[in-house]
Amino acid sequence: MAFTFQINNDVKFKHDEKLLAKAEGFRPEIKKERIHPARIVEVIEDPLKLNGVGVTESDKSIDKIEEYGLKRNDKMILDFGDHRVGTFKIHIDQTGSPMDAPLYMRIKFAELPAELAAESKDYEGWLSRSWIQEEFIHIDELPATLELPRRYSFRYVELKVLDTSPKWQAVFSDPMVVTETSADYSGFEPMRFEDPELQKIYDIGVKTLADCTQDVFEDGPKRDRRLWLGDLRLQALANYATFDQTDLVKRCLYLFAAMTTEEGKISANVFVKPENVPDDTFLFEYSLFFISTLYDLHQAHPDEELIRELYPIAKKQMNITLKMFDENGKLNPDENYPVFVDWSNNFNKDTAGQAEMIYVMKQFIELAKVVRDSEISMYEKKLELITDYAKNVLFHPEKNLFATAWDEYNIASQVWMVLAHVMSDEENKSIMQTTIQELFPVKNIATPYMYHHIVEALFEAGLDEEAVHLMKSYWGKMISLGADTYWEAFDPDQPEYSPYGSPIVNSYCHAWSCTPVYLLKKYVKNK
Incomplete structure (x- = not known):
C-alpha cells in the first residue's frame, strides 16, 4: 500500500458546538438481534476460495455442542452463516475431574476462512497488530458465561483451548452474537433482477452497506471503524438507493462541518468514540467531497435550509483548493494535501485531480x-x-x-475526466472506448473504490454492456472467492493481495465497495 500516515500535530481544530449538537440530534438507533451459529466447520484446502482456504461442515453437530469436551490444543470453529457485526457471548463449563487449573483459551474471529489459516504471531505488516481479532483469556472458575465487551466483525469464531490440565476438559454451549446496525430494513424494498449474478452482486452490496451503517457510516466495522469523507460520499449514494436514511447522512456532514482546522479545512476522517475528534489527515478530494456529499443529498432530498447552513463550509473547501491552481488553470499538487484517487502511487494523479476539481466545481456552482x-x-x-x-x-x-504532466496515459485520468463531463457525450464515449482498447484490462488497481469510478465512467459514456461486464468480473470474482460482504482491497490478478502484509488485518467488509447497489439502481434497474 503506497498511502502513508500523515502526522500533523501542529494543526489546530475548531469545534462548533452548535453543529456538533445537531450531529448528536441525528444519532441513529442501533438495532440489535441475537443470532446463534448455523453449524460447526473445519478448515480445508480449497483452490477456488481466497488464499486457497475454505471450510467444510464438521462431523460435530451444532445442536450437540455441549457434548464435546475440548482439551489442550483442541479447537472448534463456529459458522454464523453470514457476515455479522456485534458482540460475542458463550457459556463455558467443564467435564471430567475437578477443575485443578484455570482454563486458558484463544477466541479468534474471522470474516473469511483465509483469516483462520493465518497466525497472528507471523504478522509483520505495517498496520497495527492490535486490529487482529483474537482474544487470549484465562478463566479461573467454571461454569461461567463469557461476554466479550468488544464489537467484532466476523462470520467464523474459532474456540481453541490452549490449556486446561490432563484431568478435565472445557465444554461450550449457547454461543451467540448480538448484532449491531442502524440500517433500517422496515421500508426497504430490494431490487429484483432476472440475472442471478447481478442479483447476488446487489444483495451482497446491501449487506455490506448495512454492516457498515452504525452510529455513523463507518468505512469498515472490523478495522478503522471511523467516518471517512471519500467513503461517506459513496455510502450516501448507496444509502439513497436502499435504506434512504437521510438523517444519518446529515449527521455525518454536521460532524465534518463542526470540526475544521482554524483555516477552515475539513479533515479526511473523524473519530466519534469516545468523543468526536477530527483526524490530522488531509486529502485533496476528500475535503472537496464534502461539497459532493452535500450536493448529492440535496439532489436526493432537497433541503434549502441545510444548504444555507453548510454552504459556508463548502465554500471554504472550494476556496482553499482553488489556491492550488495557477493562472493558466493548472493544478499544482501539494504533498501536504495529496490527491488520493486510489491507494496506488504507480501512476501520476495530477490529471485525475484536475478532473475531480471540475467535477466538484460544477456541483458547487449549483449549490x-x-x-x-x-x-x-x-x-x-x-x-x-x-x-x-x-x-x-x-x-x-x-x-x-x-x-x-509525465506524458502518461492512465485509466484514472480518463475516468475522472469522463465523470466530470469535460467533453461532450459523444467524445466521452469515444474516450472510454479508446481507454478500453489501449489501457484495459485494468492492472495495478486494487480497490473497489477506484473500480467503482471506472464502472460509473463506462455507464456515463453509454457503454452499459462493458460496465456490467467489469462489475461482474470484479465484484463477482469476490463472490466466487467466498465473499459474504465486499472487501476493502482486491486485485483480481493477485487475489491473495494484502496492502498490509497479511489477510489477518484485511477488512473484508468495507463501505467503499458497496456501490453496485447504487450503480445497478441508477443505470441497470432490471434490463
Missing part, C-alpha cells in the same frame, strides 16, 4: 445558485479556466486520451 451567492460568476470563470486547460493542454487528440 451557490441555491443560496444566491453573489460570487457565482467568479466561480464560473474559474471553472471555465480549469476546464479549458484540461481540454486544450491535457487532452491529446492524436491519442484521444488525457495525458498527465
Whole structure:
C-alpha cells in the first residue's frame, strides 16, 4: 500500500458546538438481534476460495455442542452463516475431574476462512497488530458465561483451548452474537433482477452497506471503524438507493462541518468514540467531497435550509483548493494535501485531480445558485479556466486520451475526466472506448473504490454492456472467492493481495465497495 500516515500535530481544530449538537440530534438507533451459529466447520484446502482456504461442515453437530469436551490444543470453529457485526457471548463449563487449573483459551474471529489459516504471531505488516481479532483469556472458575465487551466483525469464531490440565476438559454451549446496525430494513424494498449474478452482486452490496451503517457510516466495522469523507460520499449514494436514511447522512456532514482546522479545512476522517475528534489527515478530494456529499443529498432530498447552513463550509473547501491552481488553470499538487484517487502511487494523479476539481466545481456552482451567492460568476470563470486547460493542454487528440504532466496515459485520468463531463457525450464515449482498447484490462488497481469510478465512467459514456461486464468480473470474482460482504482491497490478478502484509488485518467488509447497489439502481434497474 503506497498511502502513508500523515502526522500533523501542529494543526489546530475548531469545534462548533452548535453543529456538533445537531450531529448528536441525528444519532441513529442501533438495532440489535441475537443470532446463534448455523453449524460447526473445519478448515480445508480449497483452490477456488481466497488464499486457497475454505471450510467444510464438521462431523460435530451444532445442536450437540455441549457434548464435546475440548482439551489442550483442541479447537472448534463456529459458522454464523453470514457476515455479522456485534458482540460475542458463550457459556463455558467443564467435564471430567475437578477443575485443578484455570482454563486458558484463544477466541479468534474471522470474516473469511483465509483469516483462520493465518497466525497472528507471523504478522509483520505495517498496520497495527492490535486490529487482529483474537482474544487470549484465562478463566479461573467454571461454569461461567463469557461476554466479550468488544464489537467484532466476523462470520467464523474459532474456540481453541490452549490449556486446561490432563484431568478435565472445557465444554461450550449457547454461543451467540448480538448484532449491531442502524440500517433500517422496515421500508426497504430490494431490487429484483432476472440475472442471478447481478442479483447476488446487489444483495451482497446491501449487506455490506448495512454492516457498515452504525452510529455513523463507518468505512469498515472490523478495522478503522471511523467516518471517512471519500467513503461517506459513496455510502450516501448507496444509502439513497436502499435504506434512504437521510438523517444519518446529515449527521455525518454536521460532524465534518463542526470540526475544521482554524483555516477552515475539513479533515479526511473523524473519530466519534469516545468523543468526536477530527483526524490530522488531509486529502485533496476528500475535503472537496464534502461539497459532493452535500450536493448529492440535496439532489436526493432537497433541503434549502441545510444548504444555507453548510454552504459556508463548502465554500471554504472550494476556496482553499482553488489556491492550488495557477493562472493558466493548472493544478499544482501539494504533498501536504495529496490527491488520493486510489491507494496506488504507480501512476501520476495530477490529471485525475484536475478532473475531480471540475467535477466538484460544477456541483458547487449549483449549490451557490441555491443560496444566491453573489460570487457565482467568479466561480464560473474559474471553472471555465480549469476546464479549458484540461481540454486544450491535457487532452491529446492524436491519442484521444488525457495525458498527465509525465506524458502518461492512465485509466484514472480518463475516468475522472469522463465523470466530470469535460467533453461532450459523444467524445466521452469515444474516450472510454479508446481507454478500453489501449489501457484495459485494468492492472495495478486494487480497490473497489477506484473500480467503482471506472464502472460509473463506462455507464456515463453509454457503454452499459462493458460496465456490467467489469462489475461482474470484479465484484463477482469476490463472490466466487467466498465473499459474504465486499472487501476493502482486491486485485483480481493477485487475489491473495494484502496492502498490509497479511489477510489477518484485511477488512473484508468495507463501505467503499458497496456501490453496485447504487450503480445497478441508477443505470441497470432490471434490463
